[in-house]
Amino acid sequence: MFYYDYHVHTNFSLDSDAPMEDMIKKAIELNLKEIMFTDHVDYDYPDEDTDFFIDYDQYLLTFNEIKNKYSNKIDIKLGVEMGLQPHVAKDINDLIDKYDFDFIIGSTHAADKLDLYNGDFFKNKKQNEAYRRYFENVLENVSTLEDFDVCGHLDFIIRYGDFREKKLNYNDFSDIVDEILKTLIKKDKGLEINTSGIVYGFNQTHPQLPILKRYKELGGKILTIGSDAHSPDNICAYFDKAYAMAKQVGFNEITTFKNRKPNFIKI
Incomplete structure (x- = not known):
């Protein structure tokens, strides 16, 4: 039995219905x-129509109504x-200070203020050059920003870019x-295993096994595990593989959060 899903979207996210x-x-x-629930907030997203x-x-x-309604069946x-993005740090901090979040995934959805999804970031870049520059953005983000608990879908950059083979070899970017x-x-931040890479046909979680190892x-x-589900059918998708990966590299516990504080449970 799976304990939780720690990356779930609803129709409050632009890309979910x-x-x-x-x-x-479905969770029950x-x-x-x-x-x-980890719906999207992206300040100064480069696509003005998004x-x-x-x-x-x-x-x-809505959240409190649903939470109260199902409080005897599941902890919501x-x-x-x-x-x-470093330049929106104040906006991020202001939002986090205003509301009592239990958990924050920090994800890099734009790099160099350019959109990954529509391809702008990849223009005039070779594949490995684009991937390295993306990781450089991630490093800057996690180094300079504080208001997050885990790093989301670390190597999901493989989803994007008009490349013949959408693959990333950890050894090419290990440094x-x-x-x-x-x-x-060092900053007591965590990593998530995000199973959406399998859902979307990339035959890997984000991050891939060598990075998790x-x-x-x-x-x-x-370590948290999340499906990145945008519909009920994908809640806990491929969590059997995620749990197996975690155990394979030596994790005996996964992390839960309440009021931004981590707790550990056996798997």
Whole structure:
């Protein structure tokens, strides 16, 4: 049995049509103990037609109603997937200070203020050059920003760019990836295993196994597992593989959060 899903989106995220209650019903069907809603907030997202912002006063009306309704069946927690960019640090801090989040995923959805999804970031870059520059942005984000708990979908850059083979070899980027992992560990930040890479046909989690293994070797302890589900059908998708990966590299515990404080449970 799986304990939780710590990366879930609802129709409060621009890229999901799933009502919060539908996600809860599926989580209860799967006998989850907890579910963490992590809808998108991305300040100054480079695509002007894409608005990744949430009115949390309105959000909490729905969230608290659902949380109370199902309180005897599942622990529903308030999280957010925050798009990290150094120049929006004040906006991030102001939002986090205003609301009582349990958990914050820090994700890099834009690099050099350019959109990954629409391809702008990849223009005039070779594949390895683009991937390295993306990791350099991630390193800057996790080094300079504080208001996050785990680094989200670390190597998801493979999803984007008009390249023939969408693959990334850890050994080609071990120097910069190791710096990211060391920075997370030094700052008591964690890493997530995000199973959406399998859902989307890339035959890997984010991060891939060698990166997860390296995180453990370097002393990483804080590990969450999330599906990045945008619909009920993908809640806990491929979590059997995620749990197996975690155990394979030596993790015996995964991390839960409440009021931004980590706790550890056996797997």
